[in-house]
Amino acid sequence: MKRQPSKLQIKGFIQNSLLDWDGKIVSTLYTPYCNFKCPFCHNGEIVLNPQKLETIPFRVIEDYLKNNKKWVDGVCITGGEPCIYKDLPQFIAKIKKLGILVKLDTNGGFPIMLKDIIVKKQVDYIAMDIKAPLDLASYLQSIGIKNETVLENVKKSIKLIMGSDIDYEFRTTVVPSLHNEKDIEEIAKFIKGAKKYALQNFSAQGEMLYPKFKDVKPYHIEILHRMQRIASTYVKECVVRGG
Ligand code: SF4
Numbered sequence: 334m335k336r337q338p339s340k341l342q343i344k345g346f347i348q349n350s351l352l353d354w355d356g357k358i359v360s361t362l363y364t365p366y367c368n369f370k371c372p373f374c375h376n377g378e379i380v381l382n383p384q385k386l387e388t389i390p391f392r393v394i395e396d397y398l399k400n401n402k403k404w405v406d407g408v409c410i411t412g413g414e415p416c417i418y419k420d421l422p423q424f425i426a427k428i429k430k431l432g433i434l435v436k437l438d439t440n441g442g443f444p445i446m447l448k449d450i451i452v453k454k455q456v457d458y459i460a461m462d463i464k465a466p467l468d469l470a471s472y473l474q475s476i477g478i479k480n481e482t483v484l485e486n487v488k489k490s491i492k493l494i495m496g497s498d499i500d501y502e503f504r505t506t507v508v509p510s511l512h513n514e515k516d517i518e519e520i521a522k523f524i525k526g527a528k529k530y531a532l533q534n535f536s537a538q539g540e541m542l543y544p545k546f547k548d549v550k551p552y553h554i555e556i557l558h559r560m561q562r563i564a565s566t567y568v569k570e571c572v573v574r575g576g
Pocket residue numbers: 367368369370371373374375376380412413414440462
């Protein structure tokens with residue numbers, strides 16, 4: 334990972350989004366850098382070169398939320414990977430002080446931070462990515478780095494989330510060259526009994542981390558629905574996004 338700021342910064346601010354928290358209108362905040370380098374990532378600039386992006390002062394975010402609290406339900410903190418920052422809990426506390434809901438997006442690579450946030454009940458919703466079936470070879474292939482401790486951390490995070498009383502979802506971006514029906518079934522089996530599992534269709538839009546993924550065509554939506562039927566036999570709810 335390139336040198337990153339020790340303090341959490343915001344490098345992207347979408348004032349209103351209907352896509353980042355099912356059923357809610359949220360403001361979405363992007364933190365820079367990530368411990369993974371998923372080849373299909375479409376946030377290349379945020380992950381690799383966030384120094385080129387303007388840092389949004391907290392005051393700007395705070396003013397917007399205060400002035401629009403009537404209809405903005407909450408804030409989605411995403412990245413990059415927000416959990417790489419030690420001051421994430423303090424940042425969340427500042428948002429919560431505004432009396433607004435908070436959703437955290439994470440790749441599950443930092444179970445100690447996640448546990449801290451869960452124990453303090455700091456967030457109202459957690460969305461955790463599961464990038465591949467939970468075996469080392471598949472996982473490392475999907476996250477683009479060679480760090481063998483990652484898988485154990487991801488498994489710990491899944492356990493923490495499923496054992497918590499915070500609302501949550503797991504989600505997989507389904508990429509044709511990386512995932513097939515069997516893989517989705519393996520993931521669903523691993524999270525058997527989970528409240529919600531979202532299958533997100535791959536999209537080559539945005540700043541791809543690996544330009545060759547620009548040419549990958551997403552699965553036909555019917556294949557996603559087939560995967561949904563398979564996963565639904567293991568989890569309480571499985572949804573399909575994108576298409
Ligand atoms: S897709 Fe992968 S590399 Fe991109 S932000 Fe998410 S976890 Fe990080």
